[in-house]
Amino acid sequence: MSTGWTTPAPDALRATAQPRVAELDPRSTPGFIGDKKTGQLLTAQRATVLADLQEMLYANGRSGDRRSVLLVLQGMDTAGKGGVVKHVVGAVDPQGVSHTSFGVPTEEERSHHYLWRIRKALPRPGQLGVFDRSHYEDVLVVRVHNLVPPSVWEPRYDEINAFERELVEGGTTLVKVAMVISPAEQKVRLAERLTQPDKYWKYNPRDLDERALWPEYQAAYQAVLERTDTDLAPWYVVPSDRKWYTRLAVTELLIAALQSLDLRWPPADFDVEVEQQRVAALTDPTS
Ligand code: AMP
Ligand code: MG
Numbered sequence: 001m002s003t004g005w006t007t008p009a010p011d012a013l014r015a016t017a018q019p020r021v022a023e024l025d026p027r028s029t030p031g032f033i034g035d036k037k038t039g040q041l042l043t044a045q046r047a048t049v050l051a052d053l054q055e056m057l058y059a060n061g062r063s064g065d066r067r068s069v070l071l072v073l074q075g076m077d078t079a080g081k082g083g084v085v086k087h088v089v090g091a092v093d094p095q096g097v098s099h100t101s102f103g104v105p106t107e108e109e110r111s112h113h114y115l116w117r118i119r120k121a122l123p124r125p126g127q128l129g130v131f132d133r134s135h136y137e138d139v140l141v142v143r144v145h146n147l148v149p150p151s152v153w154e155p156r157y158d159e160i161n162a163f164e165r166e167l168v169e170g171g172t173t174l175v176k177v178a179m180v181i182s183p184a185e186q187k188v189r190l191a192e193r194l195t196q197p198d199k200y201w202k203y204n205p206r207d208l209d210e211r212a213l214w215p216e217y218q219a220a221y222q223a224v225l226e227r228t229d230t231d232l233a234p235w236y237v238v239p240s241d242r243k244w245y246t247r248l249a250v251t252e253l254l255i256a257a258l259q260s261l262d263l264r265w266p267p268a269d270f271d272v273e274v275e276q277q278r279v280a281a282l283t284d285p286t287s
Pocket of ligand 1: 077
């Protein structure tokens with residue numbers, strides 16, 4: 001186990017090992033006893049491990065392995081989903097990454113079943129897929145705002161479980177991360193977005209309306225965790241007031257998911273010795 005962790009991240013962060021969303025301390029650092037500096041140093045070190053594993057996944061995908069990994073990020077505005085994409089996923093080779101953010105459905109998307117746009121964005125074999133928001137919005141924002149009646153969103157939990165089972169059986173390892181921040185930290189981050197012109201683009205006046213519905217969102221997240229945390233497709237709850245911890249934790253969750261695939265470098269589909277001799281014998285074709 002890596003220095004600073006007293007419990008492996010997947011065990012410490014599993015939804016079932018965590019308090020209810022409303023009782024969770026967003027400043028806590030489950031399973032990790034190191035300070036910020038130690039955490040940041042460790043994240044940088046572990047990023048290279050993550051990059052190697054992801055490269056191996058990609059290499060195997062090129063050789064016919066059907067498996068993939070899908071990181072699902074959910075959290076209130078300013079929880080740091082973009083920061084995880086930039087700093088954690090950003091540490092691996094972009095060739096093997098497929099990233100999708102899911103916003104308010106377009107007219108075309110609305111004309112289809114809610115899983116239509118999700119299916120279109122699934123990672124291909126060998127890829128690390130990243131969903132910044134996901135099908136879970138269809139039982140979060142949709143539920144909180146009554147965008148459809150309960151008779152429509154209520155059956156979605158079971159439908160999502162069936163959908164995810166299908167994904168897992170097709171070779172996709174799911175890493176579902178619920179990032180939990182405090183209202184106080186959100187206020188700080190919203191204020192920050194208004195201090196510099198290079199941050200304005202992250203600010204959305206409508207985020208304040210969502211913030212006003214905090215208790216409703218907490219209840220909706222709690223329902224998601226209670227109804228869609230399965231051993232096949234587990235939820236991890238990551239306290240996210242400390243960005244350094246969030247990034248370290250997600251790095252470790254991805255490493256654990258990739259390690260569970262027990263990947264090896266794909267063997268050469270050519271005779272290595274013969275090719276070594278051919279390369280050694282190469283002459284300059286322009287002379
Ligand atoms: P952002 O993540 O800041 O780009 O914001 C995306 C917005 O799209 C959030 O307010 C989400 O709640 C909203 N959104 C995402 N999926 C859905 C959906 N299925 N129905 C309604 N709103 C959605
Ligand atoms: Mg936003």
